Amino acid sequence: MSVYTDWRAVPAQARGTVAALGNFDGVHRGHVHVLNTLRTARPDRPLSVVTFDPHPRALFRPQDPAFRLMLPNVRANALQEQGVESVFQLAFDAEFSHLGAEEFVKDVLINALGVQHVACGADFAFGHRRGGDTARLEHLLTEHGVGLSIVPQLTDDNGPISSSRIRRLLQEGYPERAAMELGRLWSIVGPVVHGDQRGRLLGFPTANIPLGQHIEPARGVYAVWVTLPDGRVLPGVANIGRRPTINDGQESRLEVHLFDFSGDLYGQILSVALVCLMREECRFDSLDALKAQIAQDAAQARKILSSR
Structure with a gap:
């Protein structure tokens, strides 16, 4: 084409x-x-x-x-x-x-x-x-x-069925309903950029992808499928939002942790497909509490994706 x-x-x-x-x-x-x-x-x-x-x-x-x-x-x-x-x-x-x-x-x-x-x-x-x-x-x-x-x-x-209706579903936290109208899962596509590596310190290294011109869906934690440049599709868990526990500013971002993956993804283009919203974004009292919740989120995402 x-x-x-x-x-x-x-x-x-x-x-x-x-x-x-x-x-x-x-x-x-x-x-x-x-x-x-x-x-x-x-x-x-x-x-x-x-x-x-x-x-x-x-x-x-x-x-x-x-x-x-x-x-x-x-x-x-x-x-x-x-x-x-x-x-x-x-x-x-x-x-x-x-x-x-x-x-x-x-x-x-x-x-x-x-x-x-x-x-x-x-x-x-x-x-x-x-x-x-x-x-x-x-x-x-x-x-x-x-x-x-x-x-x-x-x-x-x-x-x-319209683009505006699909946007509304994403903003309200229903990516699975948006997928039914799209005919496929909705994805955010963009390059992996350098972050503050805080996820690595928490035991869950993440690939950081700017939302850019994409609509910002409901903030929270999602089960996701991630397509790599070589065509591999891997399961993962992602956060979309402003990270209120860390309080690192006003710009929303997508951070995705790929299960059982190791490698350098900086500069590569990833496609992150949202499967379902597992919980809304929230603030935790400590980094230890955040780390414990991330572990729970990862386990839940694995369970959800293994059944789909």
């Missing part, structure tokens, strides 16, 4: 696809439903996705906390697993945000990408100040002889 970040310089061999439009944050079951609908409508053409980076919300509301379910490279990998052959990752900056609805369709979709058919959700909005809706999109595409599939949201017993 190829990722193109400059819509003005798309090579000829990448043109002529059928394209799904949207942010595709999380590549959840609803997104897969849109891709499958498009594939069914036009099985004769390569499948592509037209998406944005950064997420428009990051441009218009920079003061908001980080909220991404996945970073762009992880999103691209997830889309590839769904059979997408090209990702057109449009740079969403101030200049692009002023592109009108008609310009977006004519200049980007038609002239630059040469799309043959388009699919999107019923709530898709585009163009300057979200001036275009699906009715406008259909009209503009029809002028160029391009069809549109408007895909109703995929729903379950709790309503429409």
Whole structure:
């Protein structure tokens, strides 16, 4: 699969696809439903996705906390697993945000990408100040002889499946419910950085991974599966939060202890999948009390993961 970040310089061999439009944050079951609908409508053409980076919300509301379910490279990998052959990752900056609805369709979709058919959700909005809706999109595409599939949201017993609903489940401490809507466990992916090595002193060395642009899930201790760069998947226990017992500042972090593992992970990219929240973050009266609780957490995580 190829990722193109400059819509003005798309090579000829990448043109002529059928394209799904949207942010595709999380590549959840609803997104897969849109891709499958498009594939069914036009099985004769390569499948592509037209998406944005950064997420428009990051441009218009920079003061908001980080909220991404996945970073762009992880999103691209997830889309590839769904059979997408090209990702057109449009740079969403101030200049692009002023592109009108008609310009977006004519200049980007038609002239630059040469799309043959388009699919999107019923709530898709585009163009300057979200001036275009699906009715406008259909009209503009029809002028160029391009069809549109408007895909109703995929729903379950709790309503429409959406990225915002998945974010809410993670923030409320229900990663297992979020996984049902994603179609996979939710993961934080990032490099291992140097910490204060306090976990090693407590008998549980940890790999420290910044949350970065990921949404911060409920703070606490999780049973996790960790994927190493070589493809190995190992069980572990992780803490997400600000470590109130140590009181080391205001930045939340992910610290993960891999069971029965020894080796240098600094600088390597790990994928940490949250299985379940075992307890909320809390402050202990002493480091000895914290150490005893960590041992209990590790034993509980081993038990949970051995049964899954």
